[in-house]
Amino acid sequence: MNFNSVLRSIYYDSVISKDRNDYNLVFIFYSMKYSILLIVLVIALFMLPMVSSAASGTSEITLSTTSISIPRGGSSTVTYNVKLASGNTWGTSISASAPSGISVTFSNPTGDPPFSGTATVTVAKTVSPGTYTIEISATGDDPSSSPATLSVTVMNTTVTTAPPPAPVVHVNYIPFIVGGIAIALFVVFLIIFSLFLPAYSKPIRYVTYTVTLILSMYLITYDHVLLKYAYSHWLGLIVYLLLSTIFFGLTFSSSQALKRSSLYLLTVGNILLGLLMIVDTVFGLPYSSLHNVTTNVGWDYLFGYGTTSISTVGISLAFTLLFIFVGIYAGVSLREARVLKG
Structure with a gap:
């Protein structure tokens, strides 16, 4: 074996050795990358029930009274309280389902339980006398498990506005x-x-x-x-x-x-x-x-x-x-x- 053959052998051995080292480094890098992703996936699957449990909650609505009487064309108010029945509080909204001619407005329609407010029930003059049911529910992240029921008795009398007093006329002579x-x-x-x-x-x-x-x-x-x-x-x-x-x-x-x-x-x-x-x-x-x-x-x-x-x-x-x-x-x-x- 001459001197040139020895040099060629040494060169190829060094190149092959270097390529193998690079390959090993790449293999190690990808192995670590997929290992990290696998760990994150396992943690996410483990935390999902906890997050779902924390995000879900139910609220309960109570009214100061369950029945009111209102003359046609009149209105009345009811106090409501919203409290958390289970889970964690994430916010809720109050809405009402009322018959035609009866409207409900809330002084504080949204909030994080517990909160309270006043509901104003207004009856139009065209509503026939009788008993009607209004359901007040909580929606949103903390919905109510069941609505609060308010019974409204519409009376036959109508609300009339008293005429303004006659102005006092001062005659200027x-x-x-x-x-x-x-x-x-x-x-x-x-x-x-x-x-x-x-x-x-x-x-x-x-x-x-x-x-x-x-x-x-x-x-x-x-x-x-x-x-x-x-x-x-x-x-x-x-x-x-x-x-x-x-x-x-x-x-x-x-x-x-x-x-x-x-x-x-x-x-x-x-x-x-x-x-x-x-x-x-x-x-x-x-x-x-x-x-x-x-x-x-x-x-x-x-x-x-x-x-x-x-x-x-x-x-x-x-x-x-x-x-x-x-x-x-x-x-x-x-x-x-x-x-x-x-």
């Missing part, structure tokens, strides 16, 4: 008192100033024009209720203000006929405004969205002086003064026109 005085003064001043005080008719007319001008401008500017809910009335004030100013200016004309006609028109315009205010007061602001909002909406709005929900002191005072001064304005204008005619 302020709008009627103030409004009545304003209407009376309008009529009285119209008559007095149209018949008397001819020497003072011109200066009085200047004053009344100025006052009605200021009051009209105040209402047009600050009476937002009038603008929003009685727009036609708001426009009417603007028309009155413009015409009053025009005819007042024409009274300074050198033409006696034009001056007298302007005074008559001022008389008619102021009387018309006063009459329209009376109509608004008595008939509740017709042709506005405030009409019939309340029984006395006209009085409440024009003369409420803040004692009603739709009035303010400033607006009511402006309307009251305007009412009085248009009567004076109409009276002195008529008196002055009659003097010019004479």
Whole structure:
């Protein structure tokens, strides 16, 4: 055997020996792997009855009473208690099986035994009188072995709701008192100033024009209720203000006929405004969205002086003064026109 043959023999022996060692390692690894799986399987099979036993449980439901009487359309309550009868607690839910027309609600429908709550039984008015049975059961992980039975006797009487007491109505007399005085003064001043005080008719007319001008401008500017809910009335004030100013200016004309006609028109315009205010007061602001909002909406709005929900002191005072001064304005204008005619 030469030297090369010896080397070749040594090489093959080492390779074969190495492969055998690797094979042995692989065999040992797989043997351990399947051994571990086998051990886990045995442990799982051993623990399964214990887990099943721990997960299963039964509960028991008891009621504070087993029978109740309820009139048609009425309801009643029953207290229930849920306790664990066997096994371990894993949670349960309460449900009821009731005839048609009878409903049951639970204050505490779920929980881990032991727990309690209140069951409200409601009977519809359409349910016929008689005795009915309701079964209350526990379901879920801890079901009840048998339901709790509640006997419900439906009585022939029905539950009626008593009518609410009549509201106490407090009559507010302020709008009627103030409004009545304003209407009376309008009529009285119209008559007095149209018949008397001819020497003072011109200066009085200047004053009344100025006052009605200021009051009209105040209402047009600050009476937002009038603008929003009685727009036609708001426009009417603007028309009155413009015409009053025009005819007042024409009274300074050198033409006696034009001056007298302007005074008559001022008389008619102021009387018309006063009459329209009376109509608004008595008939509740017709042709506005405030009409019939309340029984006395006209009085409440024009003369409420803040004692009603739709009035303010400033607006009511402006309307009251305007009412009085248009009567004076109409009276002195008529008196002055009659003097010019004479």
